[in-house]
Amino acid sequence: MVNLEEYVQKYRLFLIAGIILLAVGLIACMGKKEEPVPHPMAKEEDHRGVTVLNYHKIDNTFHSLSVRPEDFEKQMKWLSQHGYHTITPDQLYDFVTNGVELPYNPVMITFDDGYVDNYNNAYPIMKKYGFVGTIFVVTTYLDQYPNYLTWSQARELENNGFSIESHTATHKSMTEASDSQIMEELTKSKEMLREKLDKESNYIAYPTGTYNLHIAQLVKNAGYKAGFTIKYDAVNRNSNVYALERVPIFHTEDTNKDFLERIQFIPLMNKDGWLKK
Numbered sequence: 001m002v003n004l005e006e007y008v009q010k011y012r013l014f015l016i017a018g019i020i021l022l023a024v025g026l027i028a029c030m031g032k033k034e035e036p037v038p039h040p041m042a043k044e045e046d047h048r049g050v051t052v053l054n055y056h057k058i059d060n061t062f063h064s065l066s067v068r069p070e071d072f073e074k075q076m077k078w079l080s081q082h083g084y085h086t087i088t089p090d091q092l093y094d095f096v097t098n099g100v101e102l103p104y105n106p107v108m109i110t111f112d113d114g115y116v117d118n119y120n121n122a123y124p125i126m127k128k129y130g131f132v133g134t135i136f137v138v139t140t141y142l143d144q145y146p147n148y149l150t151w152s153q154a155r156e157l158e159n160n161g162f163s164i165e166s167h168t169a170t171h172k173s174m175t176e177a178s179d180s181q182i183m184e185e186l187t188k189s190k191e192m193l194r195e196k197l198d199k200e201s202n203y204i205a206y207p208t209g210t211y212n213l214h215i216a217q218l219v220k221n222a223g224y225k226a227g228f229t230i231k232y233d234a235v236n237r238n239s240n241v242y243a244l245e246r247v248p249i250f251h252t253e254d255t256n257k258d259f260l261e262r263i264q265f266i267p268l269m270n271k272d273g274w275l276k277k
């Protein structure tokens with residue numbers, strides 16, 4: 001007969017070790033369960049960054065800044081078929097600064113200047129695919145020139161998920177303006193967007209894409225959270241929020257081929273470390 005007390009005494013150390021091991025295992029399991037399940041593509045997305053497309057006009061004028069509506073439609077269709085999700089500047093900002101996850105295959109679609117064809121031609125196509133975009137408007141041009149958006153159109157876009165943001169008040173090149181002129185461009189456009197659309201515009205696209213560290217500081221001082229350039233690259237978590245990268249899409253001899261190269265090539269280049277220093 002085995003005396004239980006003796007048995008326990010003899011194997012006490014083993015029992016205690018066993019209990020500790022069991023407890024450690026249990027805690028490890030529970031800890032694991034509480035961790036958020038990583039998105040299967042999350043790692044790859046982080047690595048390759050987010051492409052921010054930059055359009056201007058969507059029309060048939062064959063202007064160098066124009067993309068034909070039929071080409072734009074093909075591009076949106078391609079994005080939709082390949083499972084892309086359009087994101088807002090707030091989402092991009094949260095991704096860069098706070099590490100907030102983005103939907104699978106994120107892309108941000110931006111338009112500069114605020115042409116009326118964005119409303120007439122791009123908007124209906126994007127709506128069809130459930131896409132939203134960001135339009136950087138030159139605020140004094142609205143309700144002023146016929147080829148630019150009206151405030152009523154801007155409001156409709158804003159109410160339907162689009163983001164109307166600042167491209168300054170008069171599109172003055174900031175590198176050629178004085179500090180007080182720059183501040184006026186920045187604050188006036190912010191005020192107009194607040195007055196006309198009841199919104200706080202936190203994002204700016206630099207006119208002609210040009211900026212420097214001093215201008216970026218003024219943009220920050222004026223209360224903007226981020227600035228978009230035309231520096232050709234994808235945005236990732238190391239990006240400077242006042243110098244966010246974008247990929248321009250223009251009218252070329254083969255716009256759609258160029259589009260495919262640009263949307264796919266940048267991530268590939270980043271992946272191989274060719275672009276980022």
Ligand SMILES: [Zn+2]
Nearest residue numbers: 112113207208
């Ligand atoms: Zn512009």
